Amino acid sequence: MEIGDDEDREPRTDYEGMCHGVRDEDGRAVRDVLDRIGDKWSLLVIGTLAGGRLRFTELQRHIPGVSQRMLTLTLRHLERDGLVSRTVHAEVPPRVEYDLTPTGRTLIAPSVALASWAIESYPAIEASRAAYDAAR
Amino acid sequence: MEIGDDEDREPRTDYEGMCHGVRDEDGRAVRDVLDRIGDKWSLLVIGTLAGGRLRFTELQRHIPGVSQRMLTLTLRHLERDGLVSRTVHAEVPPRVEYDLTPTGRTLIAPSVALASWAIESYPAIEASRAAYDAAR
C-alpha cells in the first residue's frame, strides 16, 4: 500500500521514465552506463577521440593529468564496451591507434549536451555553493 | 534551449570543444559536474524528482538500494549545488519535501538524453562485452 500524497501531483512530466518506473532492465542499463562514462576519464577520452583517431601518447598529451595506467584502463573498458576501437600496426616502434566506433560516436551528442549544460550552469552552481557554505 | 543545438559553432568536428581545448575553465566545470551527477545516486534522485516533489522516505522507496546515509548525502550535495530544494514543514511528525529547482529542471533534458542513449545502446554494449570476454 502506498502512502499516497494525492495533494497536487504534477501532471506527470514524461521524464518520469528516465531512471525508475522502467522496471529494472532499463535502470540497470542507465546505472551501468553511468558507472562507465561517469568515471574520471572516460568522457574526456570520448571527447578527445571525437576530434579524430589518436595514438596512445597523443591521447595522453591531450588529456592533462591522466596517468599511463588510468588511460590504459579507461581505453580497455571503452574497448570492451565497443565504444572505442584499438588498432595495432605491426611496426617498430609499435603504433597503436584509438578511434571511436560507430556506437561510440552516437555517445557524442548526449555527452556534448551534458557538457554544455555543465558549462552553462556552472556559474549558478558555484554561486549556490558559495551561498550554501556561507549560510552555515 | 534544445539539446544538440549547435548554434554558432565551428564545423570543425564540432565536438572538439567538449572537454578539452576549452582552456581549463570549462574543463573544470565539466569535471566538477560529472563528479556530482556521475556518482551513484544523484542522477537517480534527479530522475525521480522529475516526476514531482517527494518526501525523504518516498524518495527512498522510489530508489531501490539507496541507504539512508547516501540519500541524505546526495540530497545535501544537490541542495548545495542549487539543483534540489529542501522544504521543512514545521509539524509533528516532521515533514520534509524535496523538489527540483528551476536550475535542477534544466538538467533533466540532458539527463534524459543520456539515459535514452544508455537504454538504446545497452544491448550493443552487452554484446560487445560478451564478445570481448570470450575472445580472451
Added chain:
DNA sequence: CGGGATCCTACTCGATACTG
C-alpha cells in the same frame, strides 16, 4: 519521520618501476 555520528570495507586512482 528525517536525519546525524561512527565505523568499516572495497574499490578507485596515482606513483613508481619494469618490459617487449
Added chain:
DNA sequence: CAGTATCGAGTAGGATCCCG
C-alpha cells in the same frame, strides 16, 4: 612507444546506532 605489475593512500558507500 605502449603498455604491465605492484603498492599504497584516499574515499565512496554500506551498516548500524541514536536522537529530536
